[in-house]
Amino acid sequence: MMKRICLWGWMVLVLLLSSCSSTKTVKKSVSIDGMDETEYVETVLTNAVSPSALTAKMALTLNLDGKGDTKVSGTLRIKKGEVIQMSIAPFLGIEVARAEFSPKGALVIDRMNKRYVEVSFAELGTLLNVDWNFHTLQALFLNELFIPGKIELTSKDANAFELEQLPAGVWLDVKKAKRFRYRFLTEAPEGKLLKSRIELAGTSYGLSWDYSDFQMLGGKHFPSDMNLLFNGGKRPIKMAVKLSRLSANSDWETHTSVSDKYERVELEDLMKILLNK
Numbered sequence: 001m002m003k004r005i006c007l008w009g010w011m012v013l014v015l016l017l018s019s020c021s022s023t024k025t026v027k028k029s030v031s032i033d034g035m036d037e038t039e040y041v042e043t044v045l046t047n048a049v050s051p052s053a054l055t056a057k058m059a060l061t062l063n064l065d066g067k068g069d070t071k072v073s074g075t076l077r078i079k080k081g082e083v084i085q086m087s088i089a090p091f092l093g094i095e096v097a098r099a100e101f102s103p104k105g106a107l108v109i110d111r112m113n114k115r116y117v118e119v120s121f122a123e124l125g126t127l128l129n130v131d132w133n134f135h136t137l138q139a140l141f142l143n144e145l146f147i148p149g150k151i152e153l154t155s156k157d158a159n160a161f162e163l164e165q166l167p168a169g170v171w172l173d174v175k176k177a178k179r180f181r182y183r184f185l186t187e188a189p190e191g192k193l194l195k196s197r198i199e200l201a202g203t204s205y206g207l208s209w210d211y212s213d214f215q216m217l218g219g220k221h222f223p224s225d226m227n228l229l230f231n232g233g234k235r236p237i238k239m240a241v242k243l244s245r246l247s248a249n250s251d252w253e254t255h256t257s258v259s260d261k262y263e264r265v266e267l268e269d270l271m272k273i274l275l276n277k
Contacts, residue, residue, distance in 0.1 A: 032163070032170055033189035041158035041172060044184075044191035048144040051218035053250035054078040056243040060088070063238040076141075076243060081151075083254050084141055100256050103134040107256060115263045124267075140209050143193050143223050145184055147174055169194060192221060205232030217246050
């Protein structure tokens with residue numbers, strides 16, 4: 001059990017840093033509850049404005065092998081544009097692992113085994129052959145639309161999406177995604193974001209990030225349940241995040257320092273170990 005808990009951070013890193021590609025299809029113009037496509041996307045963008053900080057208690061469930069779940073508790077903290085921290089403290093509030101993402105890259109610390117991984121997003125892009133950055137990951141956690149390569153979206157970006165209206169909701173696809181396909185399922189007419197997907201055409205690879213159980217936070221509806229599914233590896237990886245006690249508190253240390261007593265592990269070697277388990 002303890003070994004599975006220690007592995008949580010490494011598997012979260014592999015899951016969150018997975019991305020994919022696709023070709024683009026042409027869709028006809030649609031009207032959503034009297035709004036044209038641009039007006040509807042502007043509604044989605046307006047509703048997605050998040051607080052500058054988020055702090056919440058977190059119940060995390062990981063399924064790494066398709067058999068049993070590993071459940072741990074901890075804290076999720078975000079300072080917009082600066083950092084995302086996932087701290088795991090399953091026993092009496094004692095932290096055993098932490099994953100921290102910033103514009104510089106990713107830091108995952110295994111406190112029980114005194115080891116860590118630290119890697120830049122540029123290195124990750126080269127290693128994993130993906131189009132990925134901090135702002136994309138932040139948008140996924142904050143229930144926001146995103147366009148890779150852009151730090152923040154405004155109403156001027158409304159024309160960057162093409163729409164498809166289905167019974168399940170309205171899909172928004174990024175138009176000029178060259179290798180990657182980015183899709184967002186929204187609920188009309190409010191424009192609530194229900195699902196973000198990153199897909200690789202012609203393969204089973206894909207990351208799906210679903211949102212539910214919305215609560216009020218900073219004047220907007222924010223999802224307290226997030227379910228992640230990564231397909232395409234030897235086994236599907238699932239992660240469920242249940243948040244509680246949500247607040248916009250920003251009174252916490254932004255970045256983590258690593259003790260010189262900890263051993264640095266190379267991400268490439270670590271991923272080979274994990275993905276072959």
